[in-house]
Amino acid sequence: MKPCNHGKPSQTKMLIMVRIFCFCLVSTLLSIQGSLTLTPNESIQGNRTLVSSAGTFEAGFFNFGNSQGHYFGIWYKNITPRTIVWVANRDAPVKNSTAFLTLTEQGVPVILDASRSVVWSSNTSRTAKKPVMQLLDSGNLVVKDEDDTKNLLWESFDYPGDTFLAGMKLRTNFVTGSFRSLTSWKNAEDPGSGEFSYHIDAHGFPQLVTTKGEILISRGGSWNGFVFSGVSWRRMLTLVNFSLVINDKEVIYQYETLQAEIVTRLVINPQGFVQRLLWSGRNRGWEILSTRPMDQCEYYAFCDVNSMCNVTNSPKICTCLEGFVPQFYEKWSSLDWYGGCVRRVNLSCDGDGFLKYTGMKFPDTTSSRYDESLSLEKCEKLCLKNCSCTAYANIDVNGTGCLLWFGNISDLTRHTDQGQDIYIRLAASELDHRGNNQSFDNKKLAGILVGIAAFVMVLGLATFTYMKRKKVSKGGVFMKK
Ligand SMILES: *[C@@H]1O[C@H](CO)[C@@H](O)[C@H](O)[C@H]1NC(C)=O
Numbered sequence: 352m353k354p355c356n357h358g359k360p361s362q363t364k365m366l367i368m369v370r371i372f373c374f375c376l377v378s379t380l381l382s383i384q385g386s387l388t389l390t391p392n393e394s395i396q397g398n399r400t401l402v403s404s405a406g407t408f409e410a411g412f413f414n415f416g417n418s419q420g421h422y423f424g425i426w427y428k429n430i431t432p433r434t435i436v437w438v439a440n441r442d443a444p445v446k447n448s449t450a451f452l453t454l455t456e457q458g459v460p461v462i463l464d465a466s467r468s469v470v471w472s473s474n475t476s477r478t479a480k481k482p483v484m485q486l487l488d489s490g491n492l493v494v495k496d497e498d499d500t501k502n503l504l505w506e507s508f509d510y511p512g513d514t515f516l517a518g519m520k521l522r523t524n525f526v527t528g529s530f531r532s533l534t535s536w537k538n539a540e541d542p543g544s545g546e547f548s549y550h551i552d553a554h555g556f557p558q559l560v561t562t563k564g565e566i567l568i569s570r571g572g573s574w575n576g577f578v579f580s581g582v583s584w585r586r587m588l589t590l591v592n593f594s595l596v597i598n599d600k601e602v603i604y605q606y607e608t609l610q611a612e613i614v615t616r617l618v619i620n621p622q623g624f625v626q627r628l629l630w631s632g633r634n635r636g637w638e639i640l641s642t643r644p645m646d647q648c649e650y651y652a653f654c655d656v657n658s659m660c661n662v663t664n665s666p667k668i669c670t671c672l673e674g675f676v677p678q679f680y681e682k683w684s685s686l687d688w689y690g691g692c693v694r695r696v697n698l699s700c701d702g703d704g705f706l707k708y709t710g711m712k713f714p715d716t717t718s719s720r721y722d723e724s725l726s727l728e729k730c731e732k733l734c735l736k737n738c739s740c741t742a743y744a745n746i747d748v749n750g751t752g753c754l755l756w757f758g759n760i761s762d763l764t765r766h767t768d769q770g771q772d773i774y775i776r777l778a779a780s781e782l783d784h785r786g787n788n789q790s791f792d793n794k795k796l797a798g799i800l801v802g803i804a805a806f807v808m809v810l811g812l813a814t815f816t817y818m819k820r821k822k823v824s825k826g827g828v829f830m831k832k
């Protein structure tokens with residue numbers, strides 16, 4: 352709504368405009384039934400709310416039906432049933448509906464209970480003279496100084512809950528290893544911090560992971576230049592634009608919607624499933640664009656090491672990579688994938704080669720290294736130079752960068768749509784009787800076929816000549832030089 356026209360009107364015109372402005376302001380306030388800002392002498396309590404300027408998001412207290420806990424959270428204003436995207440006091444519910452949220456004189460958001468003791472407070476260290484709290488249309492609740500609106504004193508986007516909204520940033524610090532993650536709720540009616548975390552793992556090349564405590568549950572894949580590869584991403588890229596920035600210190604992941612009308616969120620649910628949802632105004636519901644893990648192959652290392660997972664091959668969904676055999680044959684044949692696969696022939700370090708797999712979701716990059724400037728040829732050479740390097744690939748789908756894996760290959764699966772090529776190291780003797788380099792092999796095969804054909808022809812010709820001679824010589828011995 353733009354009620355103000357900054358022209359140079361006459362006084363009467365000005366008066367009319369002021370009236371229009373007031374009318375608009377009042378009707379806006381009436382239509383959104385919430386305040387646009389909060390200052391230290393004001394508070395939010397009961398069913399009073401804070402609303403973003405275009406009326407996209409609303410913030411206030413809520414509770415779950417008959418449950419005792421009251422929470423201060425953010426939800427979509429125009430979507431029912433109410434979809435909570437952030438909760439301030441998720442681990443400190445207030446028992447009493449008389450609790451309220453306010454700003455301290457210094458600009459620290461606090462939730463106080465009826466006895467005025469602090470239930471929750473933000474971790475703001477910076478202070479302001481004229482602090483004001485505002486809910487942005489991105490769903491970000493911010494505190495800034497009225498005299499310096501560019502610098503935020505605090506923002507809820509820095510403290511994600513279970514929901515990843517457009518414009519939020521997931522960061523992982525290479526130096527300290529600390530990361531900003533989504534954390535699941537305890538259950539559908541308890542937003543308290545649950546067991547599952549969704550974040551960027553940066554031990555090797557950055558990958559998106561879901562963990563339960565210290566345990567890796569599922570990988571969202573590694574960055575392929577456009578997206579973390581684990582999803583079916585063609586449709587996704589018509590809706591959102593993902594970006595990954597890697598600098599010396601940290602890796603930063605975020606996304607934007609390509610059109611303002613697109614309403615999408617990613618959420619990690621209390622059971623640890625990560626879902627990307629899209630609001631469908633027509634169906635008045637959330638459409639699920641992706642869920643992970645979706646099948647057994649999406650559980651981390653379901654087939655253990657040096658193997659490949661293929662759900663369409665059920666129940667025998669695990670197979671050893673070419674040149675590998677089950678570590679425990681009996682277990683493997685009774686569909687127990689424990690132990691995975693081991694090399695039939697050890698690498699010799701010198702003179703090994705590579706077998707190409709196309710359309711793959713890359714294996715675990717925990718023990719990987721990368722160089723964004725190297726070509727594929729240089730990448731192969733680099734891998735061959737190090738005896739513990741077991742695979743290499745281009746980093747992104749456009750064919751740039753070099754990614755190297757060391758040790759066992761874990762969690763390699765065929766990609767659902769456009770996957771990537773990976774080259775897995777094998778001893779030369781293994782490659783000799785396998786489809787190594789395909790063009791080379793086809794040539795070899797063609798050569799063999801031509802050879803056989805020629806041999807048959809020569810043999811046929813020789814037999815024919817021999818028979819003929821035999822006939823001519825009538826029992827005489829035909830000697831071939
Ligand atoms: C609250 O404080 C602001 C300035 O911080 C002031 O403009 C406003 O009048 C005050 N409101 C009330 C109800 O005291």
Ligand SMILES: *[C@@H]1O[C@H](CO)[C@@H](O)[C@H](O)[C@H]1NC(C)=O
Nearest residue numbers: 384396397398399400448449
């Ligand atoms: C707000 O709360 C008051 C008292 O709790 C109640 O009387 C009123 O109906 C509520 N208003 C709305 C719009 O829910």
Ligand SMILES: *[C@@H]1O[C@H](CO)[C@@H](O)[C@H](O)[C@H]1NC(C)=O
Nearest residue numbers: 446447448449450464465466
């Ligand atoms: C909230 O707490 C206050 C003080 O502890 C008490 O007087 C009031 O009755 C409580 N209200 C409710 C709804 O429990």
Ligand SMILES: *[C@@H]1O[C@H](CO)[C@@H](O)[C@H](O)[C@H]1NC(C)=O
Nearest residue numbers: 439440471472473474475510
């Ligand atoms: C504030 O920081 C302390 C220590 O760094 C931490 O324990 C606490 O959970 C933080 N609180 C919030 C609301 O982030």
Ligand SMILES: *[C@@H]1O[C@H](CO)[C@@H](O)[C@H](O)[C@H]1NC(C)=O
Nearest residue numbers: 575576577747748749750751
């Ligand atoms: C990939 O190539 C396309 C077309 O050449 C280009 O538009 C795009 O920016 C490239 N993307 C990356 C991640 O390199």
Ligand SMILES: *[C@@H]1O[C@H](CO)[C@@H](O)[C@H](O)[C@H]1NC(C)=O
Nearest residue numbers: 592593594605606607608609
């Ligand atoms: C995607 O986002 C990046 C940065 O966030 C921006 O540079 C790029 O132009 C965007 N691409 C599209 C297609 O919007």
Ligand SMILES: *[C@@H]1O[C@H](CO)[C@@H](O)[C@H](O)[C@H]1NC(C)=O
Nearest residue numbers: 659661662663664665670765
């Ligand atoms: C997966 O299994 C199906 C069914 O057996 C088969 O057609 C397909 O080729 C397999 N894919 C891979 C990558 O092995």
Ligand SMILES: *[C@@H]1O[C@H](CO)[C@@H](O)[C@H](O)[C@H]1NC(C)=O
Nearest residue numbers: 656678690691692693758759
């Ligand atoms: C590779 O996997 C095998 C079989 O599970 C295991 O015995 C071995 O310790 C692993 N090696 C490394 C370096 O993790």
Ligand SMILES: *[C@@H]1O[C@H](CO)[C@@H](O)[C@H](O)[C@H]1NC(C)=O
Nearest residue numbers: 693694695696697698699778
């Ligand atoms: C292969 O290597 C392993 C350990 O690296 C060793 O125990 C085994 O004997 C080797 N096998 C052969 C056939 O050399």
Ligand SMILES: *[C@@H]1O[C@H](CO)[C@@H](O)[C@H](O)[C@H]1NC(C)=O
Nearest residue numbers: 719720736737738739740757
């Ligand atoms: C091979 O790579 C491993 C893993 O990055 C590294 O620890 C080792 O030093 C490398 N060896 C050589 C000879 O470069």
